[in-house]
Structure formats: structure tokens, C-alpha cells
Amino acid sequence: MDNNQRSVHTWWKSRIAVRYLVITSILLISINLVAEIVLIRQNLKWQLEKLEKKAENEVQFLSTISGEAILKSNFSTLQTFMERTIHDSNFIYGAAIDRQGIPLTAQIDLENPTIAKELKIHNLKKNNTLNIINHLKEKENIYEVSSPIINNDEYLGEIRLGFSVNKITTELYQNAVKTLVISMTMSGVLVTVIIILFQRQVGVPLQKLTELATTLTKRKLDENNDTQGNDEIGIIQGSMHQMATQIQENLLDLQQQIVEREKTETALLEREEKYRYVVDNIAEVIFQTDATGKWIFLNAAWENMTGFTVEESLGKNFSDFIHPSERLQTLNKFQR
Known part of the structure; x- marks a missing residue:
């Protein structure tokens, strides 16, 4: 072919x-x-x-x-x-x-x-x-x-x-052939006229709608894609164009929000890294417990000071690391 x-x-x-x-x-x-x-x-x-x-x-x-x-x-x-x-x-x-x-x-x-x-x-x-x-x-x-x-x-x-x-x-x-030829000729002319009118009134607007949908999927909207006609096809085409314009604007807003969120997350990560660097390099033990007294955060100074690793200590009660003679007094202070 x-x-x-x-x-x-x-x-x-x-x-x-x-x-x-x-x-x-x-x-x-x-x-x-x-x-x-x-x-x-x-x-x-x-x-x-x-x-x-x-x-x-x-x-x-x-x-x-x-x-x-x-x-x-x-x-x-x-x-x-x-x-x-x-x-x-x-x-x-x-x-x-x-x-x-x-x-x-x-x-x-x-x-x-x-x-x-x-x-x-x-x-x-x-x-x-x-x-x-x-x-x-x-x-x-x-x-x-x-x-x-x-x-x-x-x-x-x-x-x-x-x-x-x-x-x-x-x-x-012979008469039938003449009649059939005339009928087919008239039908052909009529069909041709109908196809031309249909193509102008329906085919072209539908083609524009197809092109509009294609440009929408490619995220490229032609601002010169004006609508014409006040019939049903023209109304649908106008509505599609307005919808496509609104979607395009929403996409631009969403892209802007994504960019701003990425910037915010990047800034937070940078601050977190700075905070962690300070916490991990300070000589004092920085810790955090839950309501029951279990470690939920320990910095690197804990391991240097006690000899226990952070991994094995997290999740355990802080009282497990206090000498028995001082445990009761420390618990009373913790409960206050």
C-alpha cells in the first residue's frame, strides 16, 4: 500500500x-x-x-x-x-x-x-x-x-x-435502467451535498474537538483555538475549550505548588541535617522519653558516656540504666 x-x-x-x-x-x-x-x-x-x-x-x-x-x-x-x-x-x-x-x-x-x-x-x-x-x-x-x-x-x-x-x-x-440511473444520480448528488454540509456543520467541529483533546493530553493549549457557531456542536466545543483552559490553569497552579513544596522540604531537610549534626557532636547527652519512661531518642554522646549503643538502648526504660540504690529517688523526680 x-x-x-x-x-x-x-x-x-x-x-x-x-x-x-x-x-x-x-x-x-x-x-x-x-x-x-x-x-x-x-x-x-x-x-x-x-x-x-x-x-x-x-x-x-x-x-x-x-x-x-x-x-x-x-x-x-x-x-x-x-x-x-x-x-x-x-x-x-x-x-x-x-x-x-x-x-x-x-x-x-x-x-x-x-x-x-x-x-x-x-x-x-x-x-x-x-x-x-x-x-x-x-x-x-x-x-x-x-x-x-x-x-x-x-x-x-x-x-x-x-x-x-x-x-x-x-x-x-430499459425504462428501469433509465429510472435507476436517474435515481442513483440524484441520490449521489444528494448524498454528496449531505456529506459536504455534514462535514462543515459536524465534521469540522468534531475535528477541532479532537485536536483540542489531543493538545490537552499533551498539555499544550492553543489560545487561538476559537470556537464558532451557536449550535449544539459549537456550544460543546466552547465548553470543552473553557474546560481545557481551566484544566491548564489548574495544572500550572499544581506545578507551582509542587515546586514550592519541594523547596520547603529541601529547606526542612537542610535544617534537620544541621540540627542532627549539632546534636550528634555535642558532649552532653540529649534524650527524649515517652510517657512510660522509655527512650525514644538518644544522641551519640549517650554511647560515649555509658558504653551502651543507641540502638540497643532505644525502647528500654531509662530506669534500667540507673543504679538500684538511686533508682527510687530518680523515679520520684521523673514522676514530678
Whole structure:
């Protein structure tokens, strides 16, 4: 990972608001895409039902006029209506077939891409219309509606009308793509505007708060770190700055107190050393006892005068070091 990629990665990780806005935008676009796909399916189903109903009406009409045409062997009118029906771009073939299965009249839209493709792939002959119709009927994207030709309760044949959903599907998907592109473009623009506004109103103040907290941890407060804005972020930023200033002042006071205490302790240690030097070098015994008469302090002169060390004497009663003949008299004086 080069420096630019590392810089972008660091920026992305440090911008929580931007990161979640982008994730939310991607989620919204995904939801929009799924909704568009569901809508396409619903529209396709609705268009298919509509086209099937239209085909049924056309077949019923053609079967009605076909009976008389078959009896009179006059198929010109039937062929005219059949041609008119096939001119509808959704219908790809139509045929009137007698009871022996012989086509009386048949129309196929040879310019239709689906039919042209099937003719080329399967090498079908254009003049064999019934074979082409039977072949197209087996395709999953081609639907056929048929109706018997009845005249005076006599079965004379049937009308077959085929239609394809390829055109409808293509148009629906093209419209969906256009709608999705427009929607994604508008969403992208809206998200960009929101990110810019959010970055200005929230991101920048939060960044300043972060910098303020960082300088506070380093005990360096920039006095020029002024706050701007009267909104919630601005108020928080101002409060943080005041708190940081107060903490900085308290730290300075505490440092001053520590310095003064260190000076005082140093002076006390120096006086104590001088006092101890005097006490340890004086020829007279200096001592201190507690309320029960036990030694709690003895200077070095004690050892020189008595021969007992200071360490072994401390904690013992002073009467232990007095001759028995003088002990009672000394205790009476001590109790006074």
C-alpha cells in the first residue's frame, strides 16, 4: 500500500460520519435497486396479463368471422383482419387452421428479431408457416392463445395467435435502467451535498474537538483555538475549550505548588541535617522519653558516656540504666 492509499485509508477510518453516510447511501441504493427489480416483475406480470387478454379478444373476434369465411371459402376478409392483428408489434404470428390441420391463412412477422433468430438457428423454411408456428409455440418466451371456429355447433377448425414478451421485457428493463440511473444520480448528488454540509456543520467541529483533546493530553493549549457557531456542536466545543483552559490553569497552579513544596522540604531537610549534626557532636547527652519512661531518642554522646549503643538502648526504660540504690529517688523526680 503506497502513501496515497494509506492516507486515503487513514482519512476514511477517521471520518465516522462520512463512513456511515456512504454506507447508508449504498444501502439505500441497494434497496432502490431491489425495489426496481420487484416493480419490473410486477409490471411484467401485469403487461403479460393485459396482452393475454388482448390476444383472447382478438382470437374470439377472428374465430367469429372465420366460420362464415370457411363456409364460403372466402378468406380475403379473414386474411385482412389477420394482417391487421399481426401489425401489432406484440403479436408475432396468427393462423386459421381447418379441421384437417391445414392452414387456411397464416401470417408471420418475419422481421421480428425472435423469429429471425429461430429461423437462422434451426434453418427453418420461410414458406412452411405451420412448421414455424409449431416450433415457436414451444419457446418459453412465446405464448399462444387459440380458439375453436364453430358454426352452428359444427367444429370447422381453430384460430391460433402467438405473442412474445421479449419486447415488453426489453422496454421494461430499459425504462428501469433509465429510472435507476436517474435515481442513483440524484441520490449521489444528494448524498454528496449531505456529506459536504455534514462535514462543515459536524465534521469540522468534531475535528477541532479532537485536536483540542489531543493538545490537552499533551498539555499544550492553543489560545487561538476559537470556537464558532451557536449550535449544539459549537456550544460543546466552547465548553470543552473553557474546560481545557481551566484544566491548564489548574495544572500550572499544581506545578507551582509542587515546586514550592519541594523547596520547603529541601529547606526542612537542610535544617534537620544541621540540627542532627549539632546534636550528634555535642558532649552532653540529649534524650527524649515517652510517657512510660522509655527512650525514644538518644544522641551519640549517650554511647560515649555509658558504653551502651543507641540502638540497643532505644525502647528500654531509662530506669534500667540507673543504679538500684538511686533508682527510687530518680523515679520520684521523673514522676514530678
